[in-house]
Amino acid sequence: MNFAAFPKRPLGLAEGTGTARKIIVLLLSALFFTGCFAVFALVLGPGVLEDIRLSKEGKLAVRGTVGGEIRTRLFVSWGDLKLDYTIPGRGHNGGVTSFSRNKDIFFVGDFDDSKDAQIYYMENDPSIATASYALDLLLNRKITLVVSLAIELGFVIMAIAGCFRVAAVGRSLRRAAERPEPIEVTIVRTRFYRRRQYIRYEWQNRRRRQTSVTWKQDRDPLFIGPTRDRALAIKGPDGYAHLVDSEFRPFELSEEEREAVLGGGARS
Numbered sequence: 461m462n463f464a465a466f467p468k469r470p471l472g473l474a475e476g477t478g479t480a481r482k483i484i485v486l487l488l489s490a491l492f493f494t495g496c497f498a499v500f501a502l503v504l505g506p507g508v509l510e511d512i513r514l515s516k517e518g519k520l521a522v523r524g525t526v527g528g529e530i531r532t533r534l535f536v537s538w539g540d541l542k543l544d545y546t547i548p549g550r551g552h553n554g555g556v557t558s559f560s561r562n563k564d565i566f567f568v569g570d571f572d573d574s575k576d577a578q579i580y581y582m583e584n585d586p587s588i589a590t591a592s593y594a595l596d597l598l599l600n601r602k603i604t605l606v607v608s609l610a611i612e613l614g615f616v617i618m619a620i621a622g623c624f625r626v627a628a629v630g631r632s633l634r635r636a637a638e639r640p641e642p643i644e645v646t647i648v649r650t651r652f653y654r655r656r657q658y659i660r661y662e663w664q665n666r667r668r669r670q671t672s673v674t675w676k677q678d679r680d681p682l683f684i685g686p687t688r689d690r691a692l693a694i695k696g697p698d699g700y701a702h703l704v705d706s707e708f709r710p711f712e713l714s715e716e717e718r719e720a721v722l723g724g725g726a727r728s
Contacts, residue, residue: 636696
């Protein structure tokens with residue numbers, strides 16, 4: 461490999477960077493998980509906060525029945541409950557008053573339905589009520605809600621961070637094409653999965669740096685030597701090294717320039 465023969469001129473890009481497409485996909489992913497976050501926060505959050513209040517201030521209803529059902533898929537359960545209950549001191553001449561409301565709960569795991577369900581309500585606002593086993597599961601529901609929100613928020617952050625990374629790599633690739641510097645990188649690991657190969661490589665630029673590329677299975681790096689652990693990359697002014705394949709992609713060289721870099725011999 462004749463590094464000195466590598467062209468000093470600005471290079472064209474033999475293939476698009478796909479930056480805009482990747483950013484659109486990542487932004488759509490961020491919007492999707494933002495929507496999931498909003499749904500969980502707005503739909504499940506008020507019910508959990510309401511039951512936290514009821515666990516501290518709730519009063520036991522005189523009579524109450526809990527209808528509806530608890531449905532389970534895998535390890536997630538949710539209930540669409542119908543509460544019918546009566547409380548004292550609200551009707552004519554101090555008689556009982558009847559209330560009815562719907563209640564949704566969401567939790568992970570099983571619950572103990574061996575005991576008869578009771579209904580608790582807020583004394584200052586009797587229309588706010590819940591079932592006793594919703595309070596029994598309150599810790600589970602709080603953990604479920606917090607973990608769900610944390611996971612969704614994490615995906616949103618990763619998608620947004622991915623947008624910035626994709627934009628930075630695309631910009632770095634264009635700068636490397638304008639001021640190319642051929643360097644040798646070390647192939648750390650190659651993994652094949654679903655007709656794709658994931659190549660991790662590293663190089664030295666003041667400190668040791670490492671990154672990876674995802675290529676089609678039939679696309680190989682331009683190896684330097686027979687051991688297939690060293691390959692050619694093009695480094696830009698920012699110090700980021702872009703791995704090239706056996707056809708010098710993603711950069712565009714003429715046939716004469718390729719042969720000169722390869723020293724007139726066969727490609728590794």
